Amino acid sequence: MSQRSTISGWGGHSVEGCEIRAENLSAAANGAALSRGLGRSYGDSSLPPDDxxxxxxxxxxxxxxxxxxxxxxxxxxxxxxxxxxxRLLMPRGWFTPVSPGTQYVTLGGMVAADIHGKNQHLAGNFGHHVTKLRMQVADGRILECDSEQHADLFFGTIGGMGLTGHILEVECALERIPSPWIWQETQRIPNIDEFQVALEEAAPQWPYTVGWIDCVSRGSALGRGILMCGRWATADEAPKRVPPRRLRPRLTFDFPGWALGPWTVRAFNELYFRKQWRPTLRGIVHPESFFYPLDVLREWHRMYGTRGFTQYQCVLPHTDESGARKTGSARRVLDVLTTLGGASFLAVIKDFGQNGVGVLSFPRPGITLALDIPIRANTQALIDALNQVVIEEGGRIYLAKDSFTRRRDFERMDSRVHDFNALRDTWDPQRRFRSAQSVRLLGDLPRTNQADLGGHP
Amino acid sequence: MNVVCLGATKGMGRALARAMAERGDALFLLGRDDDDLKRSARDLEVRGAQGTVHTAYCDLGDSETFSAALVDAERALGTVDTVVVTAGQFAPQDDLEEDAPRLREMLAVNFTNTVLFCERARKTALKSGGTLCVFSSVAGERGRTPVVLYGASKAGLTRYLEGLDHRYRRAGLRVVTVKPGFVRTSMTDGLPAPPFAGEPDQVARIVLRAIDRGTPVVYAPGPWRHIMAIVRALPRSFMRRASF
Incomplete structure (x- = not known):
């Protein structure tokens, strides 16, 4: 039983289609082009293809x-x-080894996007901590896979954007925490180049680091911002109570298009920077305000109005092919953004310490930038220009955010796509598993012969 | 609280069992699919249910299975404080009109066998009192064109539960009739959601409070109490033309 309606990514990008909801996934999987969790990927990676x-x-x-x-x-x-x-396990002293910036994600989604967090420099991605997966693959078989059994499927599925099969079950190792509270230190940073240095200096001292940057300011203040470092509070430092549940109002309407114009973005960025009224602030904070600041307002993406927004996230390597140190790469990205007027309400900077284990995992050692970009007439041109910088710098983009990158640009920045497609040739030669994104970026053909779709064993 | 649940692997039953587990109640699960029951049992244990959550085979389509299942539950829990029935069947009116065996099964499951199960539970697990909480539906409040047959099965169930409450409350049996409005579960997946559609967790919180207080009739989510008050007051001439 299913109803035709609209399915949207978090940024507002949508397709006509329907979602099947069921407790028993393998029984309901017949005919579905891919699995989808809470729909927090920004672009079209959780959306089924048109056909x-x-x-x-x-x-x-x-x-x-x-x-x-x-x-x-x-x-x-x-x-x-x-x-x-x-909610269940933090009070008992256990936390996910890697957490993204929202807690409204599913385990399956965390595997499929091989998500990273504020501790990427230390703990790697979520995929590093996954020990086993139970999958339903294209021929209908249900398989357990891990780093030894069906290892190719296992590593293809981590970061594989759901394109290798339906993930049914996930087994992973959680991290022991001394208390459910965070000791946080925040620091004002004057510009983007200093930011890269500050992140690198903080990395060996703090398990969690991330920066918010103001990408409206130009010139010498380009990329000024606030560096946030954190660690779990010790049992002595932490309040004795469990962190209270926080109110989460829901944004119930779309903001009008002018609401996030250049002036409001500028004012927000200025205020956010000034909020940090001393060069350094430290203290105990609620874990949700540290890990999930945006979850405070449910459906906050509606601030971007009916046109929606896209997020652009790339990683730029620290070194070039010969191993020589590179500088100024993050500045180049911000220069393109500010020149083309892509005022970003929120921008996040973070250093990555290691590659993911998945065939198509996004992270690699380098510096990553995530920019929220409201959709305007020139968004395609802006993304194309940003992608040019990323290609020249030897970096790549994060599929869980993307909805604008062109296929040829993606292939130039990520040659692993050929390995990934070879793996899909083994497990899913008929490409039963596809997404709107895989049709756009990975060369999947939109299937015209509907008769092909039946006969799932 | 020691609770026997029929239908805890899915939908509102799952949400209610979880709410009970999270406050440390002891649970015993009844159902048809052993593997599925065991998976739910493990989930409820991790969520905080007291002790091991045991399970037994019980098919609401087959009244012969009720006795043994309730005996198993009583043996495992010692005393039973509450029996919850969330299991039931739904199918769209058009499908039921076309498919006589399916209609017979739906009527048997939702009415005859639910009544037989409740009678069994009243005489065994709840013989010295306790709470019997059964999920009926707002669909049983009026004869409505899109849910004539399903509504009839739930209307019958509602009246049975009402009478049961009147007859045995003084003897210590508290009957809680739950009338959910539209709730987003796998049972309603694909149906167009009306305004005030609810989530299973929301229903679970309301029902758990009703069980604790012994509230005889509870609508969930809350606004459905008022919606149904209006629907009950509408004249037949209007209901005949209405499409809801």
């Missing part, structure tokens, strides 16, 4: 199947949300 507009929504498959309080090993169905995990 097979059915997505399997995993959020009702959210049972915890095993949790070992002594070792932190967790096995759960793919639709379990991080919010649920945090």
């Amino acid at each position: 097979c507009p059915i997505a399997l929504n995993t959020t009702l498959a959210d049972r915890i199947l095993e949790f070992d309080q002594a070792t932190g090993r967790l096995r759960a169905e793919a639709g379990l949300s991080l919010a649920d995990m945090n």
Whole structure:
């Protein structure tokens, strides 16, 4: 039973299609082009292709199947949300080894995007901590895979954007925490070049680091911002109570298009920078305000109005091919952004310390920038220009954010796409698993013969 | 609280069992699919249910399975404080009109066998009192064109539960009739959601409070109490033309 309607990515990009919701994923999977969790990927990676507009929504498959309080090993169905995990397990001293910037994601989504967090320099991506997956692959078989058994499928699925099969169950290792509170230190940083240095200096001292940058300011103040460093508070430092549940109002309407014009963006960025009224502030903070500042306003993406927005996230290597140190790469990206007027309400900077384990994982050692860009007439040109810089710098983009990159640009920045497609030739030669994004970027053909779609074993 | 749940693997039953587990209640699950029951049992244990969550085979389509299942539950829990029935069947009116075996099954599951199960539970697990919480539906409040057959099965169930409450409350049996409005579950997946559609977690919180207080009739989510008050007051001439 399914109803045709609209399915949207978090940025507002949408397609006509329907979602099947069921507790039993493998029984409901028939005919779905891909699985989809809470729909927090910004672009079109969780949207089904036009010719097979059915997505399997995993959020009702959210049972915890095993949790070992002594070792932190967790096995759960793919639709379990991080919010649920945090609510249940944080008070017991366990936290996800890697957390993205929102807790409204599912375990399956965390694997598919091989998400990273504020501790990427230390802990790597979520995929580094995944020990086993249960999958339903294209021929209908249900398989367990890990780094030894069906290893190619395992590493293809981590960061594989759901294109290798339906992820049914995830087994991973959680991290022991001394308290559920965070000790945070924030520091004002005068410009983008200093930011890169400050992040590198903070990396060995802090498990969690991230920077917010003001990308409206130009010249010598380009990329000024606030560096946030954190670690888990020790049992002595932390308040004795469990962090209280926070109110999360919902944004129930779309802002009008002018609301996020250049002036409001400038004012917000100025205020946010001034909020840090001393060069350094430190103290205990609520874990949600540290990890999930944007979750405070549910459906905050509606601020961008009906036209929506896109997020652009790239990583730029620290060194060139010969191993020589590079400088100024982040500045080049911000220069293009400010020159082309892509006022970004929110911009985040973070250093990456290691590659992901997945065939198509996004992170690699370098500096990453994530920019929110409201959709305007020139957005395509802006993304093309940003991609040129990324190609020249030897970097790449994050598929979970993208909806504008052109296929030829993607192939120039990420040659691993050929390895990934070769792996799909093994597991899914008929390309049953596709997304709107894979048709756009990975060369999947929109299937014209609808008869092909039947006969799923 | 020691609770026996029939239908806790899915939808509102799952949400209610989780709410009970998270406050440390002891649970026993009844259902048809052993593997599925065990997966839910593990989930409820991690979420905080007291002790091991045991399960037993019980098929609402087959009244022969009720006795043994309830005996198992009583043996595992010691005393039973509450029996919850969330299981039931739904199918669109058009499908039921076309498919006689499916209609017979729906009527048997939602009415006859639910009543037989409740009678069994009243005489065994709840013989010395306790709470019987059964999910009926707002669909049973009026004869409405899109849910004539499903509504009829739930209307019958609602009246049975009302009578049961009147007859046995003084003897210590508290009957809680839950009338959910439209709730987003796999059962309603694909149906167009009306205004005030609810989430299973929201329903679970309301029902758990009703169980604790022994509220005889509870609508969930809240606004459905008022919506149904209006629907009950509408004249037949209007209902005949209405499409809801």
